[in-house]
Amino acid sequence: MSLFAFMGTLEIGLIYALVAIGVYITFRILDFPDLTVDGSFTLGAAVTATAIVGGINPYLATVMGTISGAGAGMVTAWLNLKFNILHLLASILTMTALYTINLRVMGKPNVALIMEPTILTPFSVFGLANMYMNVIVLFVIVLIISALVIWFLNTQYGLAMRAVGSNKRMAQANGINIKQKVYVGLALSNGLVALAGALFAQTNGFADSTMGIGVIVVGLAAVIIGQTLLPSRLMLIIIVSCVVGSILYRIAVSLALNADIIGLKSSDLQLITAVLVSVALILPKLKNDFKARQAAKADSGDSDD
Template sequence: MNLVSFLGAIEIGLVYGLVALGVYLSFRILNFPDLTVDGSFPLGAAVAATLIVSGVDPYLATLAAVVAGALAGLVTAVLNLRFGILHLLASILTMIALYSVNLRIMGRPNVALITEPTVLTPFEGLGLSGLYLKPLLGFVVVAIVAAMIAWFLITNYGLSMRATGANPRMARAQGIATARVTAVGMALSNAMVALGGALFAQMNGFADVTIGTGTIVVGLAAVIAGEAIFRVRGVVIAVVACLLGSILYRLAIALALNADVLGLKAADLNLVTAVLVALALILPGVRNPLKGLLTRGAKP
């Protein structure tokens, strides 16, 4: 794997690290299986790209994309909490609706940003090539978002959100408004995913209605890989593990696709993804029985 492929994998891994954080917040913290991310990721790209092409400042366009993602998460939360639709089905309904919404926003299947200003434009005069500038900017953005999420989860409101996901009945008994907390968590989750979509569009020079396909799998793979590789103790370590899991996941895919011995092609990306996710799920289960056997063997 050459330098271009390596830095490209780091760049994509950092962007999808935002998706991993969103998935961690919904799946792990709120215990809310959310497939909205397959729609909110391209939603962020669509909103940002359309506004930039229309002459809006890239930073304002990115902020609008974040707000749009938050609204998408709120729709899923309302369908579940207000109307009693099963959370998984509610997220699927929102995801399906967002496909048409994204087409409406862009007016066509894709929007090109190659000649348009982006969030990278103000930093291009620093003398760094795009090869290094994109991963560096991605790292700064992801580090700031990760620090904010880690701080939020250890605040009183963050603790109430964690309690809501762990035991809603107990949380309600303690006076926590679980419905409102869940709605806020879903909005935050999809806002981060939409931010990832907006950065993806600006770093790659296009927004496409199909870029969200399989986003939930990528996010889950990053979360599971991070938890499988690193011993997660506390939310701060869990947040870091999600980001590192996302980067390692993209590096593993890049290595697999660039290994001539394996003979894999770009068309095999979904196969490689499925295998990596399966291994991430299997490995923790393989480790635990061995640990149990050693523990039993040590007993007198």
């Protein structure tokens, strides 16, 4: 892998780290399988790109994209909580609607940002090559967002949200407003995903109506890989594992696509993702089975004595 390809892989890995953190909040903390992210990722990119092309400041445009994604998450929560629609179905409905909404926002299938200013433009004065500067800026953004998420989830409100995902009945018995926590959790999750979409559009120079396809799988892959390598209940380690998992996932994909001996093409990306997620899910089970067999052998040896 060339240096240019490696830096590009780090860049995308850092962007998808925000997706991984968002997916962790819904799937692990709230126990809410949310597929809205496939649509909110594109929504964040579409709103941001359209706003920038319309002459709005890139930083304000990025905030607008993030807020739009948070709104999409709240729609999913509203469908689930207000009308008792199954969470998975509610998220699918929102995701399906967002495809058309994204096209409406952009007015066409894609919007180019190549000649437009972005949040990265002011940093060009430092004279570093784009491939280095983009990674540095994205690393700082991910570091700040991660720190804020860790702080939030360790506050009293964040602990209450985590309690909702662990045991809703117990949380309700302790006076926790479950619906409010679900609304906030899904808004936070999809806001992070939309922010990732906004950053992706600005670093890659375009927003496309199909760019969100498979984002949920990428986010899950990052979470699973990260938590397999860094298992912990400490929130700091958990968020770090999401970031590490995202970067390692992108490196694995890049290595697979660039390994001539394997013969894979860019069109095989979804297959690679499926294989990586399957391996990440299977390995912990094999590890636990091995430990169980070792413990059984040890117990049988003690009984013989």
